[in-house]
Each structure stands twice: as structure tokens, then as C-alpha cells.
Amino acid sequence: MNLSSYKKLTDDQIIIEIQKSKNLLIFDILYDRHSFMVYNKCLGFTKDLDDAKDLTQEVFIKLFLKLKDYKAQGKFKSWLYVFTYNTCINYVNRSEKHKNLKSNIHIEELDSLHIEVSDTSLFQLKVENLDKMLMQINPEDKMLLLLKYQDELTIKELSEMYLISESAIKMRLKRAKAKLVKLNSLNS
Secondary structure, eight states, X not given: OOHHHHTTSOHHHHHHHHHHHOOHHHHHHHHXXXXXXXXXXXXXXXXXXXXXXXXXXXXXXXXXXXXXXXXXXXXXXXXXHHHHHHHHHHHHHHOHHHHTTSOSSOHHHHHTOOXXXXXXXXXXSOHHHHXXXXXXXOHHHHHHHIIIIXXXXXXXXXXXXXXXXXXXXXXXXXXXXXXXXXXXXXXX
């Protein structure tokens, strides 16, 4: 099969071919299809163009190594989102530059909040404050909020991605939004 015929295959079909042949040229097709999305997610975490480029490369190197174990259980793109976010979270957690951005506020205290928060109140937070506050909450909450509001995934898609019920996703979103609103009031 020539390279142009691979381009007509689905992601899952390409992955099967990569698993069989370990051909980097076929892997380039996946890279071309998804590198823009991965780069944008990395940039959202790093806020630095060079760091985002480096992190994008890290994602794809790890991805190539992990593809041997990949089993299609849903959409590859959803799996890649989670894979990218996990790589970004690990990067942020190990990066001194990002650790310094976190505040001294005890986020654990925010977990016990029972605040009712609408999407409107979340959107009213100033954009510059939102970036700072997203750095202060735990990476899992940040990932969920970004998937929902930046990437516009539905509750159903999030439920399938996380392999938990839709009501559990709604509760996690509610708690994450409450943390942001509380942080905003503490920082005001």
C-alpha cells in the first residue's frame, strides 16, 4: 500500500497498520491530522510557544511508543485528548516555572465547598484571572473544565471519555466551577 492510500484510512485503521509495521511514515499521517489540536492544548497549559512545541513533540513521541498497547475502545481523538492532557499535567507538575505560579491557597479547603455555580458566573470571571485560577486548581479539574468549555465536549462525550456516569461528570464540573468562583472571590 502506498502512503496516499493510508491517508484514506481511519485513525484506528492507521494505528493497526502502525502496530503491524512500526512505520514512522504512516505515523506521520496521525501527526498531520492531530498535531494542531495537540499543540493548542499544550499551549493552553504552558502559555509559552517554545514549551508548547517541545511538549507537542513529547506527546507524539510517547504516543508512538504507546500505540503498541492501544486498543480501540472509543474514538481515538478522545483517547488522544486524555493522553495529551495527562502529558501536559505531568509537565506542569514537574516544571518549576509552573509551580511558582500556584498560589498559597489551600485548594483542599475548596473541595469542601457547596456553592451553586452557573455557567454564567464562570464566564463572568475576567479572562486574565481565569488563566491564573486555572493554574491554582488541581490539574484534573482544569482538564475537565477545558474539555467542557474550551473544547465544547458534551456531558455524554465526557462520560464516555472518563468512563463514568453523566451525573458523576456533572458533579465534577459543578465542584470545579465552584472552586474557580471561590478562588475569584478570595483573589478579589
